[in-house]
Amino acid sequence: MTETIPQPRTEAAADQIEFEAAPESAKPGLLVLAPLRIEANAVRRGLTKSTSHVLHTGMGATRARKSVGKSQQNPFGAMVVMGTAAGLGDDLSPGDLVVASEVSDGETTVALPGADLLAAELRRAGLTARAGRVITVQKLVKSAERVQLAADGYLAADMETAALLGAADGRPVAVIRAVSDGGFGPGMVGGGIAALRSLRKAAPVAEKWAAACRERTVLLAGPRSFCAGVERAIEIVERALEMRGTPVYVRKQIVHNTRVVADLEQRGAVFVDELDEVPDGATVVFSAHGVSPAVRDDASGRGLAVIDATCPLVSKVHAEARRFAKEGYTVALIGHAGHEEVEGTLGEAPSSTVLVQTAADVAELNVADPAKVAYLMQTTLAIDEAADVAGALRDKFPQMRAPGSDDICYATTNRQAAVRAVAAEADLVLVAGSKNSSNSVRLVERSERTGTAAHLIDGATDIDLSWLSGVSVVGLTAGASAPPAVVSEIIAALSGLGTVTVTERVTTTESVQFGLPREVRR
Numbered sequence: 001m002t003e004t005i006p007q008p009r010t011e012a013a014a015d016q017i018e019f020e021a022a023p024e025s026a027k028p029g030l031l032v033l034a035p036l037r038i039e040a041n042a043v044r045r046g047l048t049k050s051t052s053h054v055l056h057t058g059m060g061a062t063r064a065r066k067s068v069g070k071s072q073q074n075p076f077g078a079m080v081v082m083g084t085a086a087g088l089g090d091d092l093s094p095g096d097l098v099v100a101s102e103v104s105d106g107e108t109t110v111a112l113p114g115a116d117l118l119a120a121e122l123r124r125a126g127l128t129a130r131a132g133r134v135i136t137v138q139k140l141v142k143s144a145e146r147v148q149l150a151a152d153g154y155l156a157a158d159m160e161t162a163a164l165l166g167a168a169d170g171r172p173v174a175v176i177r178a179v180s181d182g183g184f185g186p187g188m189v190g191g192g193i194a195a196l197r198s199l200r201k202a203a204p205v206a207e208k209w210a211a212a213c214r215e216r217t218v219l220l221a222g223p224r225s226f227c228a229g230v231e232r233a234i235e236i237v238e239r240a241l242e243m244r245g246t247p248v249y250v251r252k253q254i255v256h257n258t259r260v261v262a263d264l265e266q267r268g269a270v271f272v273d274e275l276d277e278v279p280d281g282a283t284v285v286f287s288a289h290g291v292s293p294a295v296r297d298d299a300s301g302r303g304l305a306v307i308d309a310t311c312p313l314v315s316k317v318h319a320e321a322r323r324f325a326k327e328g329y330t331v332a333l334i335g336h337a338g339h340e341e342v343e344g345t346l347g348e349a350p351s352s353t354v355l356v357q358t359a360a361d362v363a364e365l366n367v368a369d370p371a372k373v374a375y376l377m378q379t380t381l382a383i384d385e386a387a388d389v390a391g392a393l394r395d396k397f398p399q400m401r402a403p404g405s406d407d408i409c410y411a412t413t414n415r416q417a418a419v420r421a422v423a424a425e426a427d428l429v430l431v432a433g434s435k436n437s438s439n440s441v442r443l444v445e446r447s448e449r450t451g452t453a454a455h456l457i458d459g460a461t462d463i464d465l466s467w468l469s470g471v472s473v474v475g476l477t478a479g480a481s482a483p484p485a486v487v488s489e490i491i492a493a494l495s496g497l498g499t500v501t502v503t504e505r506v507t508t509t510e511s512v513q514f515g516l517p518r519e520v521r522r
């Protein structure tokens, strides 16, 4: 599957504003269009690169068009409109920055999909910035109009941006407006010192944004995102909320993803660390990572209504631990200390199970009977690293028993193979997932082992623009607990930096599904 997402066209003024096309050999930089001279000067003071240029366009749409139309500019690769604006929200203060997610002149609206990325970069630079809708008006707005525009969802109003966007002529374009005292023209200067200061500080960030702009290919790893165990766990909480009403308590994060948890929280789920935070008689869901028998006993003793969302593939490892322990084996559990799944598995046979994280742990391992050792694994380990530890165990305990089938689950295996395939072709890999998601972290490590830089991000706003400088091919995947929508959000954000061609590399397809527990069946 290949799909191309072009830059938004800004035809409204393109016929009136002409720029020379950038020659192939040139290193086109940033062009900043600033309506007022003081705005242009503030931006100039902040710029750091010789390839950056500022054009003072004049106040108001007519002057802006005339001024820009007359100029034959240096070649540029990306354009930013920068200036002051009236802030329309009560929560905006002078100096706050609004990055336009769309610009309207009341008739035509142009969407600028990279706004969130740029706003996040401005925040990382210490500025107060947010993405939102900007409207270009014909004349100064009075307070009643401002209230109406704010009610219509606009964050800032100016008098030029809609007329200037066409100058980008298909190149990446962004808009950064600094909130002044709320007025326009010379009257806003006194109250606009903070705004001008913010524009100066925003200038190097605009350069960073321009350096990240280029046409690029996104290689989508397939499979990616939700696995069957995560889909099941989320559906269990959703159904529990529907069938039993709010609140429904969930012990630990249902899956390790901040978006999923925040979404369920909004719908009435209450996430707790331990059962003593759950009122007697309430409904509690155990997370996909599983719990130890001690937690089950505690819940039962408290009379809690338990719904178990433990992934069946984790339950399989628990059953193996119980079986090996019953047969008198010492179980070497390969996994990461402190991970909830590992805690749960260790709890199945605590006196018979030892955790080994590395081959060095194996060297120090002493067991009662070296002829009666078995190993198990956390389901979300890196396949090759886990194999190294298992190999060290086998060298030390040649009669060691293995689990009946692989413990590292199909979803972990498939996502690691898929990310490896895209990492081999990519300049950079982005992995959507939360920091506490083991399988997501493993995808970053898997990419890095192929020699390709990789970053774990919860969403598009975590992308540092400096990662993208010089990057033409981005590999993109998502951990088993990361929602598919995050991948779409990241692609949309990248399309604000230049035309994006999305190609999917599918290494295998998945059809695994797990049934729901009886408590939430309809």
Ligand code: SF4
Residues within 6 Å of the ligand: 227, 228, 229, 230, 288, 311, 312, 313, 314, 379, 380, 409, 410, 411, 412, 439, 480
């Ligand atoms: S990653 Fe594997 S073990 Fe974990 S929930 Fe998904 S399918 Fe189950």
